[in-house]
Amino acid sequence: MRYRLYYWPEIQGRGEFVRLALEDAGAAYDDVARSKAGMAEMMAVMNGKGGQHPPFAPPFLEAGKLVVAQVANILFFLGPRLKLAPRDEAGRLWLHQLQLTVTDFVKEIHDTHHPIAGSLYYDDQKTEAKRFTHYFLKDRAPKYLGYFERVLASGGPYLLGRRLSYGDLSLFQLVAGLRYAFPAAMQRIERKLPRVVAVHDKVAARPRIQAYLASKRRLPFNEWGIFRHYAELDS
Amino acid sequence: MRYRLYYWPEIQGRGEFVRLALEDAGAAYDDVARSKAGMAEMMAVMNGKGGQHPPFAPPFLEAGKLVVAQVANILFFLGPRLKLAPRDEAGRLWLHQLQLTVTDFVKEIHDTHHPIAGSLYYDDQKTEAKRFTHYFLKDRAPKYLGYFERVLASGGPYLLGRRLSYGDLSLFQLVAGLRYAFPAAMQRIERKLPRVVAVHDKVAARPRIQAYLASKRRLPFNEWGIFRHYAELDS
Numbered sequence: 155m156r157y158r159l160y161y162w163p164e165i166q167g168r169g170e171f172v173r174l175a176l177e178d179a180g181a182a183y184d185d186v187a188r189s190k191a192g193m194a195e196m197m198a199v200m201n202g203k204g205g206q207h208p209p210f211a212p213p214f215l216e217a218g219k220l221v222v223a224q225v226a227n228i229l230f231f232l233g234p235r236l237k238l239a240p241r242d243e244a245g246r247l248w249l250h251q252l253q254l255t256v257t258d259f260v261k262e263i264h265d266t267h268h269p270i271a272g273s274l275y276y277d278d279q280k281t282e283a284k285r286f287t288h289y290f291l292k293d294r295a296p297k298y299l300g301y302f303e304r305v306l307a308s309g310g311p312y313l314l315g316r317r318l319s320y321g322d323l324s325l326f327q328l329v330a331g332l333r334y335a336f337p338a339a340m341q342r343i344e345r346k347l348p349r350v351v352a353v354h355d356k357v358a359a360r361p362r363i364q365a366y367l368a369s370k371r372r373l374p375f376n377e378w379g380i381f382r383h384y385a386e387l388d389s
Numbered sequence: 390m391r392y393r394l395y396y397w398p399e400i401q402g403r404g405e406f407v408r409l410a411l412e413d414a415g416a417a418y419d420d421v422a423r424s425k426a427g428m429a430e431m432m433a434v435m436n437g438k439g440g441q442h443p444p445f446a447p448p449f450l451e452a453g454k455l456v457v458a459q460v461a462n463i464l465f466f467l468g469p470r471l472k473l474a475p476r477d478e479a480g481r482l483w484l485h486q487l488q489l490t491v492t493d494f495v496k497e498i499h500d501t502h503h504p505i506a507g508s509l510y511y512d513d514q515k516t517e518a519k520r521f522t523h524y525f526l527k528d529r530a531p532k533y534l535g536y537f538e539r540v541l542a543s544g545g546p547y548l549l550g551r552r553l554s555y556g557d558l559s560l561f562q563l564v565a566g567l568r569y570a571f572p573a574a575m576q577r578i579e580r581k582l583p584r585v586v587a588v589h590d591k592v593a594a595r596p597r598i599q600a601y602l603a604s605k606r607r608l609p610f611n612e613w614g615i616f617r618h619y620a621e622l623d624s
Contacts, residue, residue: 202543207483210490210536222482224489231482247457247466248442254459255445257489261496269504270517271524282505282517289506301445308437 155235157183158216160196165379166331166372168260169213171225172232174323177366178357179236185371187212225260226253229320238320245314249321252305252313256324259298260380263331266290267382276377276384287387291339295332299347306349311356318357325350326357331381336388390470392418393451395431400614401566401607403495404448406460407467409558412601413592414471420606422447460495461488464555473555480549484556487540487548491559494533495615498566501525502617511612511619522622526574530567534582541584546591553592560585561592566616571623 157176161169163185176183186192199221202208209223215231222231230250233239239249269286270279302325305313313321329350333340344351357363366372375381392411396404398420411418421427434456437443444458450467457466465485468474474484504521505514537560540548548556564585568575579586592598601607610616 202539205543207486208536208539208543209486210493210533220479220482223486227482227486227489230485244455247455247462250465251442251444251458251462254462254492258445258496261493265500270521271528273524273528282520285517286505289508293506293508298445301443304437304443308440308443 155182155217157181157232158186159183159213160186160192160199160216161213163188163192164373164376166327166375166381167213167379168225170327170373171256171260171320171324172213172215172228173371174327174363174366175229175232175236175238175320177371178323178360178362179232179238180362181232181236186216226250226257229253229324233320236320238318238323240314240317240319249314249319252302252321253324255298255301256321256328259294259328262290262294262298263328263335264380266335266387267384276382280386283384283387288389291336291343291389295336295339296343296346299328299343299350303347303350306353310349311352313353322353322357323363326354326363329354330358331375334375335381335383337383338388390417390452392416392467393421394418394448395421395434395451396448398423398427399608399611401562401610401616402448402614403460405562405608406491406495406555406559407448407450407463408606409562409598409601410464410467410471410473410555412606413555413558413595413597414473415597416467416471421451461485461492464488464559468555471555473553473558475549475552475554484549484554487537487556488559490533490536491556491563494529494563497525497529497533498563498570499615501570501622502619511617515621518619518622523624526571526578526624530571530574531578531581534563534578534585538582538585541588545584546587548588557588557592558598561589561598564589565593566610569610570616570618572618573623 159172187196199206200208206221213225214221214223215228222228234241239246266287267276267283269282309315312318394407422431434441435443441456448460449456449458450463457463469476474481501522502511502518503514504517544550547553
């Protein structure tokens, strides 16, 4: 099965959580919107081309006739197929629950620079962004990351125990992205997260992930994506 | 199977999306935290009682030995068991995708009164709430609801076609809640949503839902939940 991933071509964004799973598994896939005419193809699927179910927003994945949207849903679908999830129902639901907590966290990370409206520029909501980020770095980021630390402490070294899952790849991306966006705050926050940092390091050392991160397929972090570095927000 | 639902006892909140599914199916369940000593039981599960997987936040559902958290995950689990979801993988994933879009929408609805931090009072973020809600009512609510209208227009009368699913129960709750919170704005927004409103009406007329809405089990909307009425936000 060759997968077709559709996502905005200029950012890691939410699509990156899917890319990391595909890359770690060595799966064959096209990053459609990054190819010539790919954006037009993406828009056609968004508009319900050929009677397919229209997604609300990218990313979405085409697998044969199936179109699956929402990062956590895509990973739920891919998990067992890429051997990045258990096959039993209880294990899949628990991993999915963790991934949905990642989803919630990602939305709040996004809101550090866009607390008022996605349709406005950052500069037009900078005052609110500063206030939001203050509470984000003080309360929310430590709470979410502390939760994952607690899950790891009850088993480990990975979220599900001995075997890596797509949840660990997402945890890697959270740490990498937060370090990019908030280097000063993360130095402080990470002190209480040895197990989370260990997952980050283990994932970064996996041969396929290493190769991916060194390739052009890995887009650099920038100020259009989810994780943005604005020095004035980092405390 | 008698289910045990855990959620904050004083609000409809996110728990209501699960309650509606249990009620429509006539399932046997306890709304644990609303019983005597129930809050202590809820906190025990949150803290990982008996080696169970700890949820990040309520609501969560206990089904035998299984603990499932995150509304969309709970509904994914319950769906086929309550005959409120198809059994085939493609159908379940599509319904789950719609439910995850409901989840995203609910978070933005919450942020109309809490755009800065959940730890602050509404009064301490009223200025930002006004600005957030302006864009929410102008762009976001019409976009989300318009998406569901489009899905209904491509089939209908329910989200999946001829058969009602838990997604329709959630759509009912969205309309009911938004009408409570933003009566003036919703009157305007609803004009373009005949199919969404028809789903609301069909759900409200289902005997078990009717009985539930008239019972004490249905908590009233109030200013502690997701859907809050603050006249100054409704335009």
